[in-house]
Amino acid sequence: MARRKLIAGNWKMNGSLAALAELDGIAAAARAAPGVDVAIAVPATLIAPAVARVSGIAPAAAREPGLAIGAEDVHPAEKGAHTGCISVGMVKEAGAVFSIVGHSERRADCHETDQQVKAKAEALRRGGLGAILCVGETLDERDAGRAEAVVTGQLAASLPEDAAADWLSIAYEPVWAIGTGRTPTVADVAAMHGAIRARLRALIGQEADAVRILYGGSVTGDNAAELLGAGDVDGALVGGASLTAAKFVPIVEAGAALA
Ligand code: PEP
Numbered sequence: 001m002a003r004r005k006l007i008a009g010n011w012k013m014n015g016s017l018a019a020l021a022e023l024d025g026i027a028a029a030a031r032a033a034p035g036v037d038v039a040i041a042v043p044a045t046l047i048a049p050a051v052a053r054v055s056g057i058a059p060a061a062a063r064e065p066g067l068a069i070g071a072e073d074v075h076p077a078e079k080g081a082h083t084g085c086i087s088v089g090m091v092k093e094a095g096a097v098f099s100i101v102g103h104s105e106r107r108a109d110c111h112e113t114d115q116q117v118k119a120k121a122e123a124l125r126r127g128g129l130g131a132i133l134c135v136g137e138t139l140d141e142r143d144a145g146r147a148e149a150v151v152t153g154q155l156a157a158s159l160p161e162d163a164a165a166d167w168l169s170i171a172y173e174p175v176w177a178i179g180t181g182r183t184p185t186v187a188d189v190a191a192m193h194g195a196i197r198a199r200l201r202a203l204i205g206q207e208a209d210a211v212r213i214l215y216g217g218s219v220t221g222d223n224a225a226e227l228l229g230a231g232d233v234d235g236a237l238v239g240g241a242s243l244t245a246a247k248f249v250p251i252v253e254a255g256a257a258l259a
Helices: 018-031 044-055 088-094 104-109 114-127 139-143 147-158 186-210 224-228 245-257
Strands: 005-010 036-041 067-070 098-101 130-135 168-172 212-216 235-238
Touching: 005 168, 005 212, 005 245, 018 036, 018 044, 018 067, 018 245, 036 098, 036 245, 044 067, 044 088, 067 098, 067 130, 088 114, 098 114, 114 130, 114 147, 130 147, 139 147, 147 186, 168 186, 186 212, 186 224, 224 235, 224 245, 235 245
Parallel strands: 005 036, 005 235, 036 067, 098 130, 130 168, 168 212, 212 235
Antiparallel strands: none
């Protein structure tokens, strides 16, 4: 099945109002690449100004067809006594159209469990937002030959009810490849994406063939074409190289060349 590539950025705890100027070039590249979807997840404080910047209109009404702005995390509850957390409704009001959930940095830093990740994804679905659900093994797990079991286990335990391609993508991000400059071989990426697809089929049947599986971990303009061309790779989740248009646009262009 033909799936549109999704090139998504994750600014993590980086960025500022001044840095939003980088979105101008990224939005222009997205508009020039109608065959791919382009998205950037930004810190919560930057969602509304980012949406305003790429749309040029008020955040509540903003939807830029070329570049989707999203959140990096959400709380599963609608509201309540959760100091410092942000709900789906809040990021939606700010103009976000999707959120990342289950990033390995949150699983590690905030001890997020598969069950919590699942609840977050389900809250996004209820709110009408898209989700990018991250899974990935540590280096110890890979060295022990457990990478596939760990990743497909995370997938099974954190996959939301009603998982469907129109709102959910999976991101395979080996923890040891994030921010390190190291990447798995293309064959290893293809093998893991195939394993994820097979587990998805077992869990949700034919719908699995429409769900996009992104690769994430030290993607750059230099390796994007090779990684995006691997079997069952439907896009990229990009951290460091999404912070500037100069580094991110070549990745968007690599995706567009394969569209
Ligand atoms: C990420 O944070 O999801 C990521 C893949 O980071 P980087 O591209 O910097 O490795």
